[in-house]
Amino acid sequence: MTDATSAPGAASIPGDVSAAEPRARTRRRFRPNGSAVVMALYLIFLMLPIYWLLNMSLKTNTEILGAFSLWPQNLTLANYAKILTDPSWYMGYVNSLIYVVLNTVISVAVALPAAYAFSRYSFLGDKHLFFWLLTNRMAPPAVFALPFFQLYSSVGLFDTHIAVALAHCLFNVPLAVWILEGFMRGVPREIDETAYIDGYSFPRFFVKIFMPLIASGIGVAAFFCFMFSWVELLLSRTLTSVDAKPIAATMTRTVSASGLDWGVLAAAGVLTIVPGALVIWFVRNYIAKGFALGRV
């Protein structure tokens, strides 16, 4: 039997000769050596830059620019303290969270009935409509930045949270429809029909029976809306100036204004990773299926 590094994934074959190693307690179906090495290398590759950011955020500026060290010599939390006590910094996080949550709620709420229609009925122009929705997911935000700015200025929504939330619907609504449609296809039609025979009205059936069935799909769709709204910068920066400025934009401006405050910049970066990490933890069992848009 060859070494696992030369035969990646061979481990997934049950009853594989090497799976009978004494280390594999019961039915653990991966060979620890080769695969583990590959995964370890890959995870190290992923974590190193993040570690470096964390490392820098715990140093003082003089230490960052002075001696080169792999870990902080004089551990300091001053960078974090600065961000968490200064409203012009932490309001950035609050603003970001407000529009991200608004966007997630709007996107999922409008996507639910639409996804149901796409998964259950065929109607005039449904395929074209679906593709048209997808094209909006493909639209480069750069194309829309200027028109959005003018549109929201003219209706008086410039620099409000709702403006950013609505703008992000551009790519989040199609994505939510896409994901939910995938999950809804997996629910057999008989359930709908039985519910109607039992005298359920459509709204009551949808809320009481159907939504619990695709709860994981809703969770996944919400996660993706959260994610794409949270990471987007171009539109949120274009549409805001003071009152609704997202943290990502705060970072770029404050840094250029006060010279290069590397420690605070790094600390702000670390803090932007935290909400994402928390959300991942909650949906960790559905991530893989969610990324496949429910299509496995």
Next chain:
Amino acid sequence: MNKTVNQKAWFLVLPVLVLVAFSAVIPLMTVVNYSVQDTFGNNVFFWAGLDWFEQMLESERMWNALGRQLIFSGIILAIEVPLGIFVALNMPKKGFWASFCLVLMSLPLLIPWNVVGTIWQIFGRVDIGLLGYTLDKLGISYNYTQDFVAAWATVIVMDVWHWTSLVALLAYAGLQSIPDAYYQAAKIDQASRWSVFRYIELPKMAGVLMIAILLRFMDSFMIYTEPFVVTGGGPGNATTFLSIDLVKMALGQFDLGPAAAFSIMYFLVILLISWVFYTVMTNLDKREGR
């Protein structure tokens, strides 16, 4: 699944339609408007026909940006798709370590894009970044703000770092759906490791891989924030991709006409390629009988 014909389903789609029309059609029409008009300021516009389109089609600047964009998307797809599949094949199947890997792998996907740029900007600096410092100590001259090759390498490695996990997670989801019986049959047939991959795993992953390629293509074609933060499109114009060029033109120089014509052609290119992908994907879906 057989769907019933029901025209009333339009009412269920209506909210989405209204919302997306507001946030997509109105702005898009503004762009179309600009693309066929010219102005001397003061909001006085007059008809310019297709002049801007002709001008943009002849402009070397756009073709260069498009060329760079295609090369960039090609390279990152060529790296991320095989690497993603490879990682997925090596992931633990269940238990604590599977969750552990999933969480850590998803982490880069949830970092705001300009923070991704910042991370790599710092990481690659020769004086304070781990990567730049190490390369410098090894005697490799590395400076992503000056050197063409270093700038490209940094942007590509950054994108691989950022997005390979997406491909890996999709491939992993595809692999998880393969029943054990398939592997047992292959074992009985004494299939080699390669034929298991070629005839069982790859066909079963085809659907999700199409999604992965589609998403990666679209997103890499729209890439703006990350390379902008790291290299600012430089050195020179070496990493000025389509979006960066467009934002420079529209918001920087306020050349609305050419920028709008540019936007529309940009959008059409993406639309065309995505349409090809979409058609292939729906055909795959049909073949699986779904």
